[in-house]
Amino acid sequence: MTLKHQIAPRVSPFFVKMVQKYGKVSLSWIGTTPRLIVGDAELMRLILINKNSHFVKPPRNPLVSLLQLGILTLEGGKWATRRKLILHAFQLEKLKAMVRAAFSISCCSLIERWQKLIGHQESLELDVVPEFEFLAGDVISRTAFGSSYQEGKKIIELQKEQAVLAVEANNSIYIPGLRFIPTKKNKRRYHLYNEIKQLLRDMIHKKEQAMKMDELGSDDLLSLLLQCKEKGDNGLTVDDIIEECKLFYFAGQETTANLLTWAMIVLSMHPNWQEKARDEVLRICGKVTPDFEAIKQLKIVNMVLQEVLRLYPPFPGLLRYTACETSLGGISIPAGVDIYLPVLLVHGDSNIWGEDAEEFNPERFSEGVSKASKDQAAFYPFGWGPRICLGQNFAMIEAKMALAMVLQHFSFELSPSYAHAPCSELTVCPQHGAPIMLHRL
Numbered sequence: 001m002t003l004k005h006q007i008a009p010r011v012s013p014f015f016v017k018m019v020q021k022y023g024k025v026s027l028s029w030i031g032t033t034p035r036l037i038v039g040d041a042e043l044m045r046l047i048l049i050n051k052n053s054h055f056v057k058p059p060r061n062p063l064v065s066l067l068q069l070g071i072l073t074l075e076g077g078k079w080a081t082r083r084k085l086i087l088h089a090f091q092l093e094k095l096k097a098m099v100r101a102a103f104s105i106s107c108c109s110l111i112e113r114w115q116k117l118i119g120h121q122e123s124l125e126l127d128v129v130p131e132f133e134f135l136a137g138d139v140i141s142r143t144a145f146g147s148s149y150q151e152g153k154k155i156i157e158l159q160k161e162q163a164v165l166a167v168e169a170n171n172s173i174y175i176p177g178l179r180f181i182p183t184k185k186n187k188r189r190y191h192l193y194n195e196i197k198q199l200l201r202d203m204i205h206k207k208e209q210a211m212k213m214d215e216l217g218s219d220d221l222l223s224l225l226l227q228c229k230e231k232g233d234n235g236l237t238v239d240d241i242i243e244e245c246k247l248f249y250f251a252g253q254e255t256t257a258n259l260l261t262w263a264m265i266v267l268s269m270h271p272n273w274q275e276k277a278r279d280e281v282l283r284i285c286g287k288v289t290p291d292f293e294a295i296k297q298l299k300i301v302n303m304v305l306q307e308v309l310r311l312y313p314p315f316p317g318l319l320r321y322t323a324c325e326t327s328l329g330g331i332s333i334p335a336g337v338d339i340y341l342p343v344l345l346v347h348g349d350s351n352i353w354g355e356d357a358e359e360f361n362p363e364r365f366s367e368g369v370s371k372a373s374k375d376q377a378a379f380y381p382f383g384w385g386p387r388i389c390l391g392q393n394f395a396m397i398e399a400k401m402a403l404a405m406v407l408q409h410f411s412f413e414l415s416p417s418y419a420h421a422p423c424s425e426l427t428v429c430p431q432h433g434a435p436i437m438l439h440r441l
């Protein structure tokens with residue numbers, strides 16, 4: 001079949017031009033919709049920094065789409081208001097306070113829990129996937145909702161189930177009207193959607209009451225969002241705030257948990273790097289819980305995490321949709337084109353990363369991200385451009401602290417029952433879990 005026959009008639013001249021200009025561009029189909037796949041690092045960056053490419057196409061059926069998870073539903077002025085607010089919430093000073101108030105409490109309780117589980121034994125086999133999910137959920141609940149973090153955890157559990165059902169619906173062929181049929185899964189989808197919304201509504205109500213009593217207010221994320229409620233044209237409605245809270249859970253929990261899980265797996269496979277990282281942690285922090293200043297000095301731990309993000313980026317691809325005709329790199333992309341940016345492919349490109357692109361080699365990050373590859377535009381674990389991850393510093397500090405504390409207290413190796421099978425659900429995760437043998441140090 002020639003290229004021409006694979007191309008949608010509606011946009012064919014455009015796709016032909018793209019494929020001719022950039023070899024690493026191709027076309028696939030999601031149901032009946034054509035999707036452009038851009039594996040060229042430079043073009044990827046142009047698309048990501050372009051303000052006309054929206055996050056995703058508006059859903060035909062919001063209830064069974066990824067957007068029900070609250071993923072980036074805001075656009076325009078409200079989105080800018082939200083970004084400013086969250087950037088404010090994640091300023092360095094505020095992150096320092098979070099390390100003290102939330103990160104260290106959650107990480108210490110993880111270590112205590114593992115120590116209790118080991119008890120008097122020398123070793124213990126543990127699937128670290130649920131452990132890190134719990135940790136990341138605990139951290140995000142404390143920082144986003146302050147005192148309401150217990151309620152937050154319930155929402156995380158429901159969202160996890162919702163994510164599985166949303167991905168399943170998103171990947172299946174869309175049949176108009178199917179969502180109204182009360183199948184078991186559809187009923188569950190509606191139930192989850194309503195329950196999460198109600199829990200968040202109650203939480204918002206409680207928080208508003210608390211804020212009225214306490215004039216100083218608090219610095220947690222929900223309080224900050226509420227301060228912007230209904231102010232001016234770009235003020236947030238309660239429904240917007242609900243979507244933002246959902247996004248926080250979703251964006252902040254599974255991603256960071258994945259990073260930590262893969263870090264444990266990869267360091268188990270490469271005991272020499274595990275040793276190097278542990279030596280660094282013990283040299284800088286001893287056995288004391290790391291504080292913000294100590295975390296900043298953990299260079300090897302940082303290199304390890306960067307390399308894990310290169311090989312196992314939690315989001316293996318990014319999505320964009322051109323809301324209007326958009327000109328990029330001398331090419332005009334028509335409105336209504338679905339674009340998929342395969343981060344994983346660019347991260348593993350040997351022309352960019354060298355012959356050892358598939359190997360775990362944290363050394364490549366020893367002089368920083370810009371010198372790690374031949375192409376500065378080739379590392380996208382946190383996206384790029386106006387929608388770049390707002391939580392990247394938050395996530396890296398949390399991951400460094402948790403990994404450093406695990407290294408301080410345990411050595412680890414893969415359990416014989418571990419099977420290496422990375423798979424891409426909503427994020428890249430180990431298909432059969434991550435059973436690890438922990439040894440007390």
Ligand code: HEM
Binds near residue numbers: 313
């Ligand atoms: C290892 C951990 C993480 C990774 C790999 C990651 C990755 C990403 C990526 C790739 C995007 C951009 C999506 C796109 O452009 O299509 C994104 C957006 C976002 N992330 Fe993260 N993230 C992580 C942790 C976090 C955490 C901990 C938070 C919050 C505490 C967070 C909050 C957000 C928010 C709010 C956005 C939306 C930005 C916007 O629309 O302007 N992320 N993240």
